[in-house]
Amino acid sequence: MSREYHRSTLLIIASIAIGVVGWSGHVALLPVAIGFPVLWSLARTRLVAALVSAGYFLAASRGLPQGVTAYYSSDIWPGLLLWLCASLSFVMVHTVLWTQNASVRPFRYLLAAAVMAIPPFGIIGWAHPVTAAGVVFPGWRWWGLGLMTAGLAGLATRVWPAAAIALTGFWLWSAASWTEPRLPDGWRGVDLDLGATLGRDVGLQRHRDLIATVRTVAGNGAHFVVLPESALGFLTPTVTRLWTGAFADADTTIIAGVAVIDHGGYDNILVAIDRTGGRILYRERMPVPGSMWQPWRSWFGESGSASADFFANPVVLAGGSRVAPLICYEQLLIWPVLQSMLHDPDFILAVGNGWWTEGTSIVAIQRAATTAWARLFDKPLVFAINT
Structure with a gap:
């Protein structure tokens, strides 16, 4: 015994x-x-x-x-x-x-x-x-x-x-013989260190600061600049006009995280904005259960839950490339990335907003897991996260 x-x-x-x-x-x-x-x-x-x-x-x-x-x-x-x-x-x-x-x-x-x-x-x-x-x-x-x-x-x-x-x-x-995943040509991800204010501070000055950051990155040769999850706050016509006008004289496309509110709750999405306007690029398939995805709210006639699109849009088109987006929590799971790989994308686009993980290894684990999947399938990787 x-x-x-x-x-x-x-x-x-x-x-x-x-x-x-x-x-x-x-x-x-x-x-x-x-x-x-x-x-x-x-x-x-x-x-x-x-x-x-x-x-x-x-x-x-x-x-x-x-x-x-x-x-x-x-x-x-x-x-x-x-x-x-x-x-x-x-x-x-x-x-x-x-x-x-x-x-x-x-x-x-x-x-x-x-x-x-x-x-x-x-x-x-x-x-x-x-x-x-x-x-x-x-x-x-x-x-x-x-x-x-x-x-x-x-x-x-x-x-x-x-x-x-x-x-x-x-x-x-x-x-x-290990090598890190390469960046796709013309694409750059921007890591931010704005903490909990990202997505919550939606004032004009915050947008101007982000625009200046994107201009700096674009000035170094990037045609597609990726900002983290929730970077632009809520998607509104005013936000779209501001960013479209800011890059009216540039051949730059901004991929950024935003939220879109509807009658039942909201969608956590990626939007693509250039000088011609903005469009929804990707809707998150699996938001964080409990804190974001709360399906039980609808059972009691309440709203406020993030939508889970599960098996929708595994690959999206951006700049002529087939892109496999992964937003934050999706980087910790198996089925979102494998579903995307079934469609043989050109590269993986991973964004997140990890301000709440300070003092933990969660963001590092997300980055490690996404890097491993990119290397397995020999795909370039663009990463943009806020901490």
């Missing part, structure tokens, strides 16, 4: 360590997360499998309580509650699908991985080990995804050391 207790304790501690290191925000360390299926498969009881799953997920998403506290300007308890609730889906799926039958276990793990990758469970399918495919198999595209999936299944078998050695070999090989 004592030996089994210590063994289970070590598995739980190791799962926590894997969650912390793998999801530290360093793209090169993402493959550490593939140790999770090994620990899950080594559990000898369903309870230990549940505790291993909880340890991994809670450690990987450890920045959530502090982030929620900052977002709502509240104490730590709402953040802790949301943190625990978010872990329930991951833990429940991996607990229910765990089995003592070693021959069936890899197929059960693949099923759990698939369930956590697509809605409804995929809506909070963070910290998915398959994200590491871009670090282990950069440029291999769908073949790399397939090999990583097979590797994860192999790690849930009795011959997991052989699978681990093979994946580690590919990881070290890719690390030796």
Whole structure:
């Protein structure tokens, strides 16, 4: 009994360590997360499998309580509650699908991985080990995804050391020749450090400051300048006229995050503005559940929820290019990027507004995950975020 207790304790501690290191925000360390299926498969009881799953997920998403506290300007308890609730889906799926039958276990793990990758469970399918495919198999595209999936299944078998050695070999090989995703020609992303005021300070001076920033970037040769999520606040005819007039004499297109209000709530979108006017470029498929996406409001006749377009507009056209946009939360999930990659876009466009994540690794994790997907499919990447 004592030996089994210590063994289970070590598995739980190791799962926590894997969650912390793998999801530290360093793209090169993402493959550490593939140790999770090994620990899950080594559990000898369903309870230990549940505790291993909880340890991994809670450690990987450890920045959530502090982030929620900052977002709502509240104490730590709402953040802790949301943190625990978010872990329930991951833990429940991996607990229910765990089995003592070693021959069936890899197929059960693949099923759990698939369930956590697509809605409804995929809506909070963070910290998915398959994200590491871009670090282990950069440029291999769908073949790399397939090999990583097979590797994860192999790690849930009795011959997991052989699978681990093979994946580690590919990881070290890719690390030796690693390169960051390139920028598409003529495109530039602008990172801002405006905190919670971005999108909330919608005064004329703020717009003038942003216009000056865009002009500086455009003056360095960029024809398409990308601003972060919520950069322009609410989309109104006045805002569109201001920005259109500011670039009436320039061949510059501004891609920026805005919100559009309707009778039921609002859409979190990207808008494209140039000297001819503005148009909605992209509607966010998956806003942040709880803080933005609140579908239960409509059940009680209330409004105020962000719209979730789920599988809409996976690829949009901008400047003759096919673009795969990802807004903030979408960068942590699996299905939005894979849906976009099915349409073979020319590059990935990732924006965010992470002011509320100060003191956490959430923004770094978003950047690392998006970088990994861009490298897997060998796509250029434009990134613009506010902190």
